[in-house]
Amino acid sequence: xDLKANVPSGPIDTAWSRHKFEMKLVSPANKRxxxxxxxxxxxxxxxxxxxxxxxxxxxxxFCYQDSPRRAHSIGAQGGINAAxxxxxxxxxVFRLFYDTVKGGDFRAREANVYRLAxxxxxxxxxxxxxxxxxxxxYSGYLANRxxxxxxxxxxxxxxxxxxxxxxxxxxQALSRQIAAGKVTMYPRTEMLDLVLxxxxxxxxxxxxxxxxxxxxxxxxxxxxxxxxxGNVFFLSTNAKGSNVTAIWRAHKLGAGFANxxxxxxxxxxxxxxxxxxxxxxLMSESLRNDGRVWxxxxxxxxxxxxxxxxxxxxxxxxxxxxxxxxxxxxxxxxRAAKAVxxxxxxxxxxxxxxYLDFADAIKRLGEGGVRERYGNLFDMYERITAEDxxxxxxxxxxxxxxxxxxxxxxxxLMSTIPGLFVLGEANFSDHGANRLGASxxxxxxxxxxxxxxxxxxxxxxxxxxxxxxxxxxxxxxxxVEVNERTKRLLGNKGKRTAMSLHxxxxxxxWENCGMARNAAGLRATAARIPELREEFWSQVIVPGxxxxxxxxxxxxxxxxxxMEFGEIMCLDALERSESCGCHYREEFQTEEGEAKRxxxxxxxxxxxxxxxxxxxxxxxxxxxxxxxxxxAQRSYK
Amino acid sequence: xxxxxxxxxxxNRDTAGRLQRIEAKDISSEMSFLEMLDVVNERLILAGExxxxxxxxxxxxxxxxxxxxxxxxAHGPRRGTTTCQLHMREFHDGQTxxxxxxxxxxxxxxxxxxxxxxxxxxxxxAGGFVSASTGSAxxxxxxxxxxxxxxxxxxxxxxxGCGACVxxxxxxxxxxxxxxxxxxxxxxxxxxxxxxxRAEAMVAAMDREGFGPCxxxxxxxxxxxxxxxxSVIARMNRDRMAAVFLVARRSPRGDTA
Numbered sequence: 001x002d003l004k005a006n007v008p009s010g011p012i013d014t015a016w017s018r019h020k021f022e023m024k025l026v027s028p029a030n031k032r033x034x035x036x037x038x039x040x041x042x043x044x045x046x047x048x049x050x051x052x053x054x055x056x057x058x059x060x061x062f063c064y065q066d067s068p069r070r071a072h073s074i075g076a077q078g079g080i081n082a083a084x085x086x087x088x089x090x091x092x093v094f095r096l097f098y099d100t101v102k103g104g105d106f107r108a109r110e111a112n113v114y115r116l117a118x119x120x121x122x123x124x125x126x127x128x129x130x131x132x133x134x135x136x137x138y139s140g141y142l143a144n145r146x147x148x149x150x151x152x153x154x155x156x157x158x159x160x161x162x163x164x165x166x167x168x169x170x171x172q173a174l175s176r177q178i179a180a181g182k183v184t185m186y187p188r189t190e191m192l193d194l195v196l197x198x199x200x201x202x203x204x205x206x207x208x209x210x211x212x213x214x215x216x217x218x219x220x221x222x223x224x225x226x227x228x229x230g231n232v233f234f235l236s237t238n239a240k241g242s243n244v245t246a247i248w249r250a251h252k253l254g255a256g257f258a259n260x261x262x263x264x265x266x267x268x269x270x271x272x273x274x275x276x277x278x279x280x281x282l283m284s285e286s287l288r289n290d291g292r293v294w295x296x297x298x299x300x301x302x303x304x305x306x307x308x309x310x311x312x313x314x315x316x317x318x319x320x321x322x323x324x325x326x327x328x329x330x331x332x333x334x335r336a337a338k339a340v341x342x343x344x345x346x347x348x349x350x351x352x353x354x355y356l357d358f359a360d361a362i363k364r365l366g367e368g369g370v371r372e373r374y375g376n377l378f379d380m381y382e383r384i385t386a387e388d389x390x391x392x393x394x395x396x397x398x399x400x401x402x403x404x405x406x407x408x409x410x411x412x413l414m415s416t417i418p419g420l421f422v423l424g425e426a427n428f429s430d431h432g433a434n435r436l437g438a439s440x441x442x443x444x445x446x447x448x449x450x451x452x453x454x455x456x457x458x459x460x461x462x463x464x465x466x467x468x469x470x471x472x473x474x475x476x477x478x479x480v481e482v483n484e485r486t487k488r489l490l491g492n493k494g495k496r497t498a499m500s501l502h503x504x505x506x507x508x509x510w511e512n513c514g515m516a517r518n519a520a521g522l523r524a525t526a527a528r529i530p531e532l533r534e535e536f537w538s539q540v541i542v543p544g545x546x547x548x549x550x551x552x553x554x555x556x557x558x559x560x561x562x563m564e565f566g567e568i569m570c571l572d573a574l575e576r577s578e579s580c581g582c583h584y585r586e587e588f589q590t591e592e593g594e595a596k597r598x599x600x601x602x603x604x605x606x607x608x609x610x611x612x613x614x615x616x617x618x619x620x621x622x623x624x625x626x627x628x629x630x631x632a633q634r635s636y637k
Numbered sequence: 638x639x640x641x642x643x644x645x646x647x648x649n650r651d652t653a654g655r656l657q658r659i660e661a662k663d664i665s666s667e668m669s670f671l672e673m674l675d676v677v678n679e680r681l682i683l684a685g686e687x688x689x690x691x692x693x694x695x696x697x698x699x700x701x702x703x704x705x706x707x708x709x710x711a712h713g714p715r716r717g718t719t720t721c722q723l724h725m726r727e728f729h730d731g732q733t734x735x736x737x738x739x740x741x742x743x744x745x746x747x748x749x750x751x752x753x754x755x756x757x758x759x760x761x762x763a764g765g766f767v768s769a770s771t772g773s774a775x776x777x778x779x780x781x782x783x784x785x786x787x788x789x790x791x792x793x794x795x796x797x798g799c800g801a802c803v804x805x806x807x808x809x810x811x812x813x814x815x816x817x818x819x820x821x822x823x824x825x826x827x828x829x830x831x832x833x834x835r836a837e838a839m840v841a842a843m844d845r846e847g848f849g850p851c852x853x854x855x856x857x858x859x860x861x862x863x864x865x866x867x868s869v870i871a872r873m874n875r876d877r878m879a880a881v882f883l884v885a886r887r888s889p890r891g892d893t894a
Contacts, residue, residue: 051771066692067758069798070700086778122774129774131767131827133791140781156777158791164699165794172766179762187755210747239694274665278672279696380698383715383722384669449771497682499675543682548649549748551690552682 001256001609003622006410007111012628013094016115019411023458031056034460037204037219039191039246041068041174043167043441044424045225047448050173053182055453060217061174061183062206064190064241064554069171072227072239073424073444076163077284077377078147079155080127080441082120087144087153093117096154100439101629103149103329104404104432105581105597107259107605110628111411112429119450120442124156126449130169134158147437148285149329149636155438160284160376166441170448190554192482194222194250194420195475201250201420202468205478207486209554212547214482216475218468221419221456224250225448228403228425230263232562232569233514234506236400237269237282243558244565247407247426255415256607256620258408258428260565261573264435264582265515266401267333270384270394271353280399281384283356283377285437288326288333290361290370291394293317295354299344305355305393316340324636331434331582331595332636334398338515339593341397348395357393398515402440404431404582405572408607408622412455413447416607418463421456423447428605433581486546489556494539498556501536501563505529509566517573518586526570533563568608568617575619578602590633599631638664638730642677644689645737650745650753656735666726670713671696671703673725690749698722698862701797704804705750706737711801711860719799719862739804743811743847754800756846757814764838765818767827780826793820795863802857802865808849813857815843816869823876833883836876 008015008022026034034057038049041063049061063071083096096117101108124142128134134156135143144153158165177183188209195203195216203218229244230236251257268283294315296308316336318325328336337354346352362370367390371378378389385395406428407415413429415422424444431439468474508528512521536559544550579588579595580602588596604621611618639662647654661677668676671693678688694702698719705720707713713723728734736750744752782790794817802813819836822828828835851870858867 047771054770065694065700065702066754067701067798069758069761070694070702072695072700074700075695075697084777121777122772124777125774126769126771128777128780129767129769129827131790131822131825133787133794133821133825134777135791136782136784136787138784140783140787141778158794161699161795164797165791168794172761173769173771175758175762176766176768178758185758187758237697239700240696241694273667276665276668276672276676278669278675281697379717380722383698383718384724386724386726453771495683497679499679541682543685543687549690549751552678552688 001416001607001620003256003408003416003607003620004410005109005622006412007109008411012111012114015111016118020454023454024461026457026461028056032058034058035060035219036221036223036456037217038062038223038225039204040071040225040227040426041171042071042073042225042227042424043170043444044448045071046167046170046174047445048223048225048423048452049183050170050177051449051453052456053177059177059183060186060219062186062189062191064188064209066188068174068185068187069168071167072242073167073441074164075237075239076441077160077282078286079145079157079162079438080123080166081147081154081436081438082124082156082442083117083154084121084124086142089152091152091154095152096120098629099150100430100436101432102634103436104434105595105634106432106599106603106626106631107580107624108430108432109624110626115451116430116443116446119446122450123442123445127166127169130173132158132165132169145286146289146327148288148327148333149436157286160286160374163441166445170445191246192249192557193478194253195478196253196417197468197472197474198466200418200465203470203475205475205482207482210549212545212550214479216470216479218470218475220460220465221421223421223423223452224407224426225423226426228406229565230400230403232506232566233400233509234503235272235277235280235510237266237280240279243561245558245561247422248561248565250407250415250417250420252610253417254610255417255420256408256609257405257568258605258607259405259572260569260608261513261576261583262404262433262581263400264330264402264404265334265398267330267337267398268356268396269399270381271348271397281380282399282401283381283394283396285330287356287374287377290373291326291356291358292360293326293354293356295340295345295347305357314340314345321636328636329434329436334515335584337398353395353397355393356396358389359393362390402435404428404433404435408605412458413451414455414459419459421452423452433583485557486553489540489542489553489560490546492537492540492542494541496539496541498540498542498552498559501532501540502559505532505562505566509569513570513573516584516586519574522570522574526567526574529563529567529570536560536563571617572606572608576602576606603631638666638725640664640728640731641733643733643735644749646749647746649748654746664725666724668725669696669721670723670725671721690751692751693721696721699797701799704739704799704801706739706804708735711739711804712862717862717864739800741803741809743809744800744803756848757798757800757811759846760811760815760839760842761818763842764831764835765822767822768831769827782825786824790821790824793817793824793865793869796865797863799862801860801862803848805856805860806849807854807856808852810851810857811843811848812851812870812873813861813865815839816873817865819873819876820869823872832876833880836873837880840873840877
């Protein structure tokens with residue numbers, strides 16, 4: 001497997017400029033001769049589709065939702081980072097780069113991260129121009145707030161709905177191109193396979209989720225912006241439809257899958273309330289700016305939170321990490337919450353939650369001040385739990401949130417399959433083993449607005465592309481496979497629903513490949529998953545037909561892919577004999593219980609190659625070198 | 638708790654539908670409304686019956702996918718709350734709950750509770766944007782925006798495009814939805830150059846899609862899960878009116894002079 005990262009040589013701070021100049025261009029008159037396929041319409045997909053259409057390419061964009069505006073980027077609450085240094089507090093491109101590499105626990109590629117920091121300011125400019133209603137000061141200038149893992153205020157936000165507003169900006173830009181006839185939009189359409197012709201990505205097979213029609217689309221390049229795979233755990237903060245299918249099918253055709261064991265567990269989510277739970281709701285990390293996290297000092301203290309005196313409370317983040325306090329990065333905060341709950345100090349039913357308390361903030365800012373900053377989050381908490389967070393502390397617990405792992409891409413965001421580009425959460429590139437808060441929106445939009453418009457031109461201008469036709473045999477073969485799979489799912493006479501099997505898989509992974517992992521648990525789980533997969537294919541019951549709207553069928557197909565993907569997650573976690581970022585192997589910890597990296601052996605990206613059914617996947621590595629940020633033990637003390 | 642569902646079942650766009658009675662037993666009051674439907678669907682699948690189709694995705698009240706009419710009210714009994722954030726504690730043991738899809742001519746039913754809301758996307762495509770191509774923007778702080786204006790724009794921008802306003806309106810008007818976008822962009826300096834064109838184009842698209850007129854019933858704002866204020870409709874009407882007067886100043890090519 002060729003893992004050439006194609007990073008420009010020479011100084012990092014001018015690498016992207018040089019690369020942009022060195023890439024070949026597609027002339028304006030020729031752009032309209034290229035057909036590009038974009039799968040996904042979230043921040044990365046919508047911004048890419050709109051920007052490429054503005055350049056003159058013919059674009060087709062696909063999403064499973066009924067409208068591109070509903071992609072799950074919309075759920076992001078807290079904000080978007082940019083190295084504007086409007087706050088005059090010492091921020092710079094280099095500092096954002098440094099924080100991101102360090103926050104990712106030195107498992108990201110330096111050059112990609114530097115470019116991300118470099119274009120971060122342009123994103124804010126672009127979004128403001130689109131009419132994104134960012135929060136403002138009374139001066140009329142943009143407001144900033146601080147976020148976990150950083151000591152500067154560089155986060156731009158639109159109340160607690162930043163993802164929504166940024167996505168609507170991208171969606172509106174996309175809509176303009178749809179009206180102009182430059183983008184053809186296919187909502188309620190799911191990609192079920194990738195098609196390669198002569199080893200290059202040249203199209204996809206889709207299923208119309210209303211009519212059930214399976215058809216092919218041919219193009220000159222394929223861009224996957226299909227989000228993360230967190231729903232493999234069943235319970236996560238992802239939308240119910242979020243899935244691994246698009247990138248998994250690409251993986252099975254030759255795209256290397258990088259660091260699948262890197263899944264971010266977000267520290268501040270509303271705890272599980274029962275067996276029927278269908279998803280977990282995130283409470284923005286921005287709440288940790290003003291909320292204080294604590295548990296009772298004594299295990300089993302069942303008093304009401306307001307009856308517990310200051311002296312009987314353990315503000316454990318402030319105690320363990322005095323420099324960052326409640327603003328430590330997500331992986332650290334999540335593990336700390338798990339640790340206090342494991343000690344029996346957790347609160348609420350089952351003892352699996354901690355308090356996030358705003359009493360001090362309300363004293364300092366008044367209820368109105370807190371409402372202005374977090375009103376919609378407080379309302380959401382109250383709607384879900386029926387508890388009023390203005391009167392007592394919230395209860396929170398970590399939940400699966402974001403996939404740092406994803407398809408391997410080079411500096412041009414191209415996977416190991418020529419012509420297959422991967423953007424946003426679906427790729428692995430920028431966040432290493434832990435993503436900092438407010439960096440997902442930044443990366444999705446950087447990839448879509450400011451990276452792919454250049455790099456795809458470089459690919460198209462320097463690649464000879466034969467004419468392909470969706471009536472060709474490569475397409476027909478893929479369609480047959482898709483149809484057979486559907487038939488197999490529908491024809492099964494089992495006794496279990498896809499949801500019950502998915503729940504079982506999720507529980508297994510949460511317990512063994514979640515916040516803490518060990519070799520024995522991972523080995524057992526990697527062995528158990530193939531059995532569960534067998535059970536899925538022999539026991540799953542999928543009602544209805546394939547020729548109309550059938551949500552149970554859509555869902556079963558996604559679960560089938562999770563059943564395969566879960567195994568490689570465990571194997572990846574097992575092979576990585578170190579702790580780093582979100583990946584916490586119990587065998588590898590410092591005396592203080594922090595993650596202990598092994599840079600000598602694991603300062604690399606692990607990339608998995610599919611080698612056919614029944615064959616073990618092969619693990620490759622891309623070594624990571626750190627020339628600009630010194631490898632060091634992360635410390636937030 | 639036990640509840641009795643009367644759920645709209647319809648095969649597809651072209652067939653007639655009917656209400657089906659389904660008993661939902663042993664429901665926890667802590668479940669969300671959609672989790673209750675999940676439980677019912679799991680039981681239907683195991684019994685060999687067709688599960689109820691309904692749109693949903695984020696389940697945290699922001700994507701706008703979900704939305705059904707519950708006992709006659711779009712998104713159900715709790716104000717300012719999407720269907721996915723509604724919990725069963727809002728209902729009582731033994732209650733009958735009637736669940737219907739959004740009903741409006743521009744929203745054809747695709748199956749059961751799933752409707753086609755693509756008309757709203759077409760209205761946005763007609764003009765609900767600022768034509769700022771990627772790369773053309775000045776520095777984000779180049780144009781200050783007064784905080785109250787930015788806040789008012791954000792109030793309008795909070796619309797999630799769920800279509801409840803249309804479902805609640807006896808005229809099936811989409812004016813709260815359209816007014817929200819026209820207000821959001823029209824309040825900001827970045828939205829000024831296309832302000833009149835936008836209002837005219839979006840209102841024309843709204844009419845073309847078959848949405849009805851506003852007769853000040855105000856049901857739209859009452860059911861809006863994001864509590865968009867009715868004043869957005871006044872702003873839309875004013876901008877659109879201004880656009881009509883500006884038509885006289887247009888060049889023959891159709892550009893605004």
